[in-house]
Amino acid sequence: MNYKSFITNVPDFPVDGIQFKDITPLLDDEEAFHSAVDDMAEYAKEIHANKIIGPDARGFIFGASVAYATKLGFVPVRKPGKLPRETLEIEYDLEYGTNKLCIHKDDIGKADKVIIIDDLLATGGTVKASIDLVERAGAEVVGLAFLIELTGLNGKENIKGYPYKSLLKY
Numbered sequence: 001m002n003y004k005s006f007i008t009n010v011p012d013f014p015v016d017g018i019q020f021k022d023i024t025p026l027l028d029d030e031e032a033f034h035s036a037v038d039d040m041a042e043y044a045k046e047i048h049a050n051k052i053i054g055p056d057a058r059g060f061i062f063g064a065s066v067a068y069a070t071k072l073g074f075v076p077v078r079k080p081g082k083l084p085r086e087t088l089e090i091e092y093d094l095e096y097g098t099n100k101l102c103i104h105k106d107d108i109g110k111a112d113k114v115i116i117i118d119d120l121l122a123t124g125g126t127v128k129a130s131i132d133l134v135e136r137a138g139a140e141v142v143g144l145a146f147l148i149e150l151t152g153l154n155g156k157e158n159i160k161g162y163p164y165k166s167l168l169k170y
């Protein structure tokens with residue numbers, strides 16, 4: 001599947017200098033979306049994950065879809081003020097701005113081998129923050145999966161030592 005043909009580059013969104021990768025044409029194409037979810041699901045099985053984690057918000061789309069395809073549970077990593085029970089929290093830098101993420105403290109634990117799934121790896125800040133939350137909750141991160149990897153931003157450095165798969169690279 002040529003995933004790149006379903007991604008639209010939008011210059012200077014949401015701020016000047018950012019080359020925004022719009023994934024909505026891929027979501028809107030039944031074959032491309034199914035294929036992307038299937039590729040991620042295959043990887044999740046290969047690394048023997050037993051839980052899927054997806055960061056707010058586009059990580060929900062792929063994470064929950066892969067959870068359905070693999071018949072595994074899904075745990076959201078969310079922005080502050082959204083999760084009703086006790087949470088673990090982390091603040092980190094983004095390619096543009098800063099962000100805070102939270103996870104329910106008791107959603108995952110020692111028995112869990114987690115794969116974190118997001119639409120895009122840029123600086124790696126979001127996924128690194130998610131890794132930290134998962135590990136603070138006592139679970140193990142066995143791998144990461146992304147639709148897109150922006151190699152120029154060197155997100156790889158932030159996820160050193162963690163196996164990962166990206167379906168396409170820029």
Ligand code: AMP
Nearest residue numbers: 019020021095120121122123124125126
């Ligand atoms: P980062 O934490 O820098 O790896 O950024 C990853 C998150 O920000 C992903 O969940 C993306 O949804 C979003 N993001 C960052 N940079 C871009 C970009 N150039 N195009 C589209 N989404 C982006």
